[in-house]
Amino acid sequence: MAWTNKVLRVNLTEGTLRYEPLNQEWVKDYLGQRGLGTRYLVDEVDPEVDALSPENKMIFATGPLTGTAASTSARYSVITKSPLTGAIACSNSGGFFGPELKFAGLDMVIFEGKSPTPVYLYIENDEAKLLPADDIWGKSVWEADEILHKAHHDPQLRVAAVGRAAESGCLYAAIVNDLHRAAGRSGVGTVMASKNLKAIAVRGTKGISNIKDPKRFMASTAQEKEVLAENAVTGTGLPALGTQVLMNVINEIGAMPTRNMQDVQFEGASKISGEAMLEPRESDGKPNLTTNAGCFGCTIACGRISTVDTSHFSVKDKPQYHHNSGGLEYEAAWALGSDTCVDDLDAATYVNFLCNEDGMDPITLGSTIAAAMELFEKGAITTEHTGGVELEFGSPQSLVWCAEQVVAATEFGKDLGLGSKRLCEKYGMPDLSMTVKGQEFPAYDPRGIQGMGLAYATSNRGACHLRGYTVASEVLGIPEKTDPLVSEGKAGLVIAFQDATAAVDSAGLCLFTTFAWGMDNIAPQIDSACEGDWSVERLLEVGERIWNMERDFNLKAGLTGADDNLPKRLLKDVAKTGPAKGRVSELDVMLPEYYELRGWDSTGVPTDDTRQRLSLA
Amino acid sequence: MQKSLYLDADKCTGCKQCELACSFERDGSFNPIKSSIQIFTFHEAGRFVPYTCTQCDDAWCMTACPVDAITINTATGAKEVNEATCVGCKVCTIACPFGTINYNTDTGKVTKCDLCGGDPQCVTACPTDAITYVEADATGFSRMKEWAAKTDNAQSAA
Numbered sequence A: 001m002a003w004t005n006k007v008l009r010v011n012l013t014e015g016t017l018r019y020e021p022l023n024q025e026w027v028k029d030y031l032g033q034r035g036l037g038t039r040y041l042v043d044e045v046d047p048e049v050d051a052l053s054p055e056n057k058m059i060f061a062t063g064p065l066t067g068t069a070a071s072t073s074a075r076y077s078v079i080t081k082s083p084l085t086g087a088i089a090c091s092n093s094g095g096f097f098g099p100e101l102k103f104a105g106l107d108m109v110i111f112e113g114k115s116p117t118p119v120y121l122y123i124e125n126d127e128a129k130l131l132p133a134d135d136i137w138g139k140s141v142w143e144a145d146e147i148l149h150k151a152h153h154d155p156q157l158r159v160a161a162v163g164r165a166a167e168s169g170c171l172y173a174a175i176v177n178d179l180h181r182a183a184g185r186s187g188v189g190t191v192m193a194s195k196n197l198k199a200i201a202v203r204g205t206k207g208i209s210n211i212k213d214p215k216r217f218m219a220s221t222a223q224e225k226e227v228l229a230e231n232a233v234t235g236t237g238l239p240a241l242g243t244q245v246l247m248n249v250i251n252e253i254g255a256m257p258t259r260n261m262q263d264v265q266f267e268g269a270s271k272i273s274g275e276a277m278l279e280p281r282e283s284d285g286k287p288n289l290t291t292n293a294g295c296f297g298c299t300i301a302c303g304r305i306s307t308v309d310t311s312h313f314s315v316k317d318k319p320q321y322h323h324n325s326g327g328l329e330y331e332a333a334w335a336l337g338s339d340t341c342v343d344d345l346d347a348a349t350y351v352n353f354l355c356n357e358d359g360m361d362p363i364t365l366g367s368t369i370a371a372a373m374e375l376f377e378k379g380a381i382t383t384e385h386t387g388g389v390e391l392e393f394g395s396p397q398s399l400v401w402c403a404e405q406v407v408a409a410t411e412f413g414k415d416l417g418l419g420s421k422r423l424c425e426k427y428g429m430p431d432l433s434m435t436v437k438g439q440e441f442p443a444y445d446p447r448g449i450q451g452m453g454l455a456y457a458t459s460n461r462g463a464c465h466l467r468g469y470t471v472a473s474e475v476l477g478i479p480e481k482t483d484p485l486v487s488e489g490k491a492g493l494v495i496a497f498q499d500a501t502a503a504v505d506s507a508g509l510c511l512f513t514t515f516a517w518g519m520d521n522i523a524p525q526i527d528s529a530c531e532g533d534w535s536v537e538r539l540l541e542v543g544e545r546i547w548n549m550e551r552d553f554n555l556k557a558g559l560t561g562a563d564d565n566l567p568k569r570l571l572k573d574v575a576k577t578g579p580a581k582g583r584v585s586e587l588d589v590m591l592p593e594y595y596e597l598r599g600w601d602s603t604g605v606p607t608d609d610t611r612q613r614l615s616l617a
Numbered sequence B: 001m002q003k004s005l006y007l008d009a010d011k012c013t014g015c016k017q018c019e020l021a022c023s024f025e026r027d028g029s030f031n032p033i034k035s036s037i038q039i040f041t042f043h044e045a046g047r048f049v050p051y052t053c054t055q056c057d058d059a060w061c062m063t064a065c066p067v068d069a070i071t072i073n074t075a076t077g078a079k080e081v082n083e084a085t086c087v088g089c090k091v092c093t094i095a096c097p098f099g100t101i102n103y104n105t106d107t108g109k110v111t112k113c114d115l116c117g118g119d120p121q122c123v124t125a126c127p128t129d130a131i132t133y134v135e136a137d138a139t140g141f142s143r144m145k146e147w148a149a150k151t152d153n154a155q156s157a158a
Helices: A024-030 A033-044 A097-103 A141-151 A188-194 A214-230 A232-252 A330-336 A345-358 A362-377 A396-408 A411-416 A420-426 A450-458 A490-507 A511-515 A519-529 A536-556 A568-572 A587-598 A608-613 B017-027 B060-064 B091-095 B121-125 B141-150
Strands: A006-011 A016-021 A058-062 A076-081 A088-093 A108-112 A119-124 A127-132 A158-161 A175-177 A181-183 A197-203 A289-293 A303-306 B003-007 B038-042 B047-051 B070-072 B079-081 B101-104 B109-112 B131-135
Touching: A006 A127, A016 A127, A024 A033, A024 A536, A033 A058, A033 A076, A033 A088, A033 A108, A033 A490, A033 A536, A058 A097, A058 A188, A076 A097, A076 A181, A076 A188, A088 A175, A088 A188, A088 A536, A097 A158, A097 A197, A141 A158, A141 A197, A141 A345, A175 A188, A188 A197, A214 A232, A214 A519, A232 A289, A232 A303, A232 A330, A232 A511, A289 B047, A330 A345, A330 A362, A345 A362, A345 A396, A362 A396, A362 A411, A362 A420, A396 A411, A411 A420, A450 A490, A450 A587, A490 A511, A490 A519, A490 A536, A490 A587, A519 A536, B003 B047, B017 B038, B017 B121, B060 B070, B060 B091, B079 B109, B091 B101, B121 B131, B131 B141
Parallel strands: A006 A108, A119 A197
Antiparallel strands: A006 A016, A058 A076, A058 A108, A076 A088, A088 A181, A119 A127, A158 A175, A158 A197, A175 A181, A289 A303, B003 B131, B038 B047, B070 B079, B101 B109
């Protein structure tokens, strides 16, 4: 059956914990993880609540395949209302923490209320307790991780924690587990810190032994691992170069957002690419990349384990960064590099380490710094605001300084901690914020990849590449090639990706498998593990239901169809170079068709027929 | 021909598929704690190292066992625990210099790698060939070949 059928509910206000069975009716319609967590949130949280109030809840959810032998079974999600967007937040992470929750016998942990004092949750199989966090509050994730391991005398303990960014109210704080894997986007870490919850430390030794048909499951997962191994992206490109395999590719097709999305190609891209991470440094002859790494159960192993050049200005007097940690993946390298025009691989890697160490979303951090650089360029931010520091595109010193300000929560650092939407509003130039629903874009310019413009505009958690990655089709030809410069047909493509993605997330699998796997590779793995009949059709229906439920939450939270929009820059200013030269995003053409195909009215509200068809409350 | 497990840490990504395959084979569950092979992560060094029993010829676990519960499988060379005989005294876990024989609280017996009777599941599960099952007399040959390739006559050796 693959679920543990057990949920831990933690009331932080009262300091009470109780176990309850998983809602079996909802399992049938929402599968697990993202879907099921969202179903619980929708049932329990008024969408209009202040995201940082005790009335908001936060759900850690695993999927039925989390912790099993299926490849990429590492995933868990954190579902809550986002303080950055005011929309639903669902941030997915790998590493080893999610499976450990399963091994402790839990499908989900639901946090309610707010603790009167800083606490952390300790789980050891069937025993869970809230413990005082006095000695880890105010510490980084890395420090807290070390202290908790020592306190519990357990090297196998798995820790998810928030850092100092979350504690000081940075609106894009991440929850970091296993030192460098993160539920990164939409400020889920900010919500966690607002509840005075510093960390969750879990140790599980119960394992998973209730697979529906173990023999069929092992045969199916073994066969699908072969498919991953033989695929060019999952078998070769991702292990060798990580997601950074994309840096040069996306730059060449003219879809590399650069200089706060003023340009679509970055002249320094190759210097911060996956290939550059393999080049030996002059100083010590070592490359940036030490090795690739897998999350739990992952046979792809796209993870980057890197070092910063110890003689680099950013770390030369800071021995605490003179070792390996999680290195740059593409989105981070783009946001911290291309978008700020910084082509210094070590500076970007160091700031990425800071994101791991203190829990910040590197996409929003990099984009916000890029926005600050443009505000500085246009004279809205001056050296008076920065205490004399010049914020210049292309300056690694500016990048590093800005990131350190956010961690230290200085006056200007707190401004940067607001994210680019609030930052640009505060400094009087709101149009310079490159966001949808208040969340910053990832690394694909919608002028050069038309489908992504629609995917961004309609994403339920604001601009995001992980809700409908049409790059797969438009750039990589997966499952079939479509022209990235053409908007026709993209509404259907985006919907297909969005629904499939929601189902994959809900199983507890990694989205990266879908470079090689279609739903017909995934369904048999779920079907052999889980009670019930899990066909491709049913999974896609689950995906569509999840999408509409998230949409419904957002509409009730006060968002409207008007929020399915892109910044003027992407709709009015043409791409200046590359294959997309002269083009803008054709969102206005795609959006009405998208609404129609979704079964929503012209204002973007699901019709009664659609709601009935999907059995939405 | 007898075979041995050959563990190459440089190829390991730390994914634990071997642990899952082992625990499933031994315990019917996905549960790393029940696996006889373990992956150790050295975070700051950026290394992942698989480790398990090397099936010593002069096996101290076998020598130490007071009830002769550990015997040699003559086909595979594996030192196997006979659960019916094992009394759970754990003396073998003290005797083993490598820590690769361990007590199982569920069964009250000790457990160790038995090479799955000659078809080690960790080998099948490993996606990067960090764990291979090779001729026992030639466990070093692949590493020899890597060094051979680095010698001055590398071009002709290829």
